[in-house]
Amino acid sequence: MSEDDTPEIYKAALLIIGNEILSGRTHDSNTPWIAERLTEHGIMLCEVRIIPDSAEAIIETINALRGKFDYVFATGGIGPTHDDITAESVARAFNAPLEQNEEAFRMLEDHYGIEELTPPRAKMSMIPCGARLIPNPVTAAPGFIIENVHVMAGVPRIMQAMLDYVLQTIKAGKPILSNTVTCALQESILAQDLEALQVRYPEIQLGSYPHYRGGVLGLSLVLRGTRATELEAATAELIGLIRKYGEEPRALSLRTATGT
């Protein structure tokens, strides 16, 4: 594909399957990891849904998201126990039979040995018909790709290896670049100027995030876009705005996202 044919960005949704996130027991560390890796690949994460280990919820959500976004990434529920129902639910969402995948079976056989390949372990080779496998270098049980839906493990270490593999197999957009400017101004002081800046740069996503650090209110201003020249121009204007109010940006982190 020539550079001119590369779409600006692709749009993606992330589906996190697991009661343990909804109960508050497990803190979700996968979302920021996945968001950052996608950003590097010109894929914008546009929606995240966290749902329980429920066939009805998985089927409904997979079907809602796969029609709406270029890519869907799903994590969780591909293990050997009774609450691991992702593969069979995704098969039902696609009206595809769930079948023993010979390649997946061999992967599990290589990992466990045929004598230790008990029925619960063999269950992890049941994959929707027509899906391609995502290798699992840690515990062998593979993820899979069916059309634009990429099903991965929920355990972060395994998910990360699977995502690395997936990102090599799918089309990337233009990397999304970002600059962050922080200052001690209250955001209401800058609000009207920020709105005018946003109007002048409609292609730049301009966000304003107040935060407490050590009990002191501060402000982070984040500019995101795919065009470096435009991003730098908008950032320079923003720095000028802050100085207009007699403030010097306290920490100036002109970070260009990885990949460029």
Next chain:
Amino acid sequence: MSEDDTPEIYKAALLIIGNEILSGRTHDSNTPWIAERLTEHGIMLCEVRIIPDSAEAIIETINALRGKFDYVFATGGIGPTHDDITAESVARAFNAPLEQNEEAFRMLEDHYGIEELTPPRAKMSMIPCGARLIPNPVTAAPGFIIENVHVMAGVPRIMQAMLDYVLQTIKAGKPILSNTVTCALQESILAQDLEALQVRYPEIQLGSYPHYRGGVLGLSLVLRGTRATELEAATAELIGLIRKYGEEPRALSLRTATGT
């Protein structure tokens, strides 16, 4: 309400509004906090959605969730800047006019003083008609409640204060109790026994979560339910199962959720 009239549990969804979570810039710490607080109040968090600062996305999602769950909790986008569009979007979702709320205006006036109540700050008193306010003890700008939708700030410290207030105003279900048993067995060894245990205790939610700690694979088994006797019986059976495989549960945390 007598104890017998208390529903077992209420069901809730959480809507997190903010580009900064989807970009990976801000790690979401609100979900586990809210999940735990709701659990204590007999409210089960059944779905989380993270969406961008987009009016279309907010309207569509609010309307999808408010019809499906007893309670909807939303966070983010109620500040003074151009990207704070939650109040106007929720108003549109309810076909309610967005109007200056006199009580909210007074709260802001008390906090900033009338001379410092600039138009961006005054914007934070624009609330959907018919909504009740949620006080903000930190920065004054209130959240609001309209029907079963509770709109709060995204900044954790402010959200937590708002949630405390909200939980005093809404009906609670029976607290959800949980026990966690950890062991060194691989989950595939236990899988068939766990499934049989789940069948014997259909009212208990039984989850199996493998994890790596210090490079060693372990297993956490979590039992959740509203009936203490049933929960203790299922937990005792689970401990027996683990011992059957010659393992002593390595860490046994019989935690009964707060509120009981």
